[in-house]
């Protein structure tokens with residue numbers, strides 16, 4: 001709702017009335033505005049790597065290809081940009097699948113502790129930086145109904161951010177907690193953190209605290225937006241706590257029904 005106020009004033013300066021006009025900004029208008037912004041963002045995000053590639057390719061065509069030192073470097077830039085565009089298009093496809101009304105969830109009962117543990121293993125084996133992994137996982141199995149592919153994507157997006165923003169030798173802690181009717185999984189890092197004023201927006205599509213830095217790290221700005229959509233599709237929530245310069249913790253919940261057997265074990 002938008003409100004416009006007009007004051008009715010006599011020549012003497014005496015105020016004897018107030019008109020208030022209320023405009024109803026419909027849901028549809030909001031959706032349209034968001035869609036326009038999204039398309040503008042997508043175009044911009046695709047144009048940036050394309051124009052970069054064009055200038056490097058032009059330089060190569062103009063003779064740089066003959067320079068044994070410069071040429072591999074320029075080719076490397078164009079390859080990196082191509083890879084980023086592929087990531088971006090893949091992310092966009094994921095989002096558009098989630099947006100369509102007929103997308104399917106392939107739900108299965110999965111021991112979440114095992115599942116989480118296996119994904120952490122994968123990251124631990126392939127990590128290239130010096131980051132210490134710490135797991136605080138329960139010993140007993142916790143069965144939740146999830147779509148494994150989607151949940152893998154959620155964890156992948158969150159964990160790759162934690163690694164991207166971690167300092168050399170930093171610690172990344174993985175935990176699972178049981179609450180009454182849900183489980184909460186968290187990933188904390190000791191990285192750069194997120195300034196207070198930006199915290200509310202990091203799950204928005206294309207939002208990045210530091211565009212230049214995120215771009216250098218290969219980000220698309222869609223990772224957390226996708227994670228949020230997918231967690232919501234499971235009936236869970238996702239949130240962040242962070243202190244600038246100290247670190248970030250991303251947590252998400254999943255509905256969980258404790259069975260009677262669990263109560264007694």
Ligand code: ADP
Pocket residue numbers: 157161162165189191192193194202207208209210214218219220221222223224225247248
């Ligand atoms: P990106 O592809 O840029 O990583 P995301 O949607 O995954 O996009 O994240 C959005 C923004 O949130 C990032 O650009 C970054 O500014 C911030 N962010 C996300 N995770 C972390 C983290 N672990 N530490 C610090 N900042 C983070």
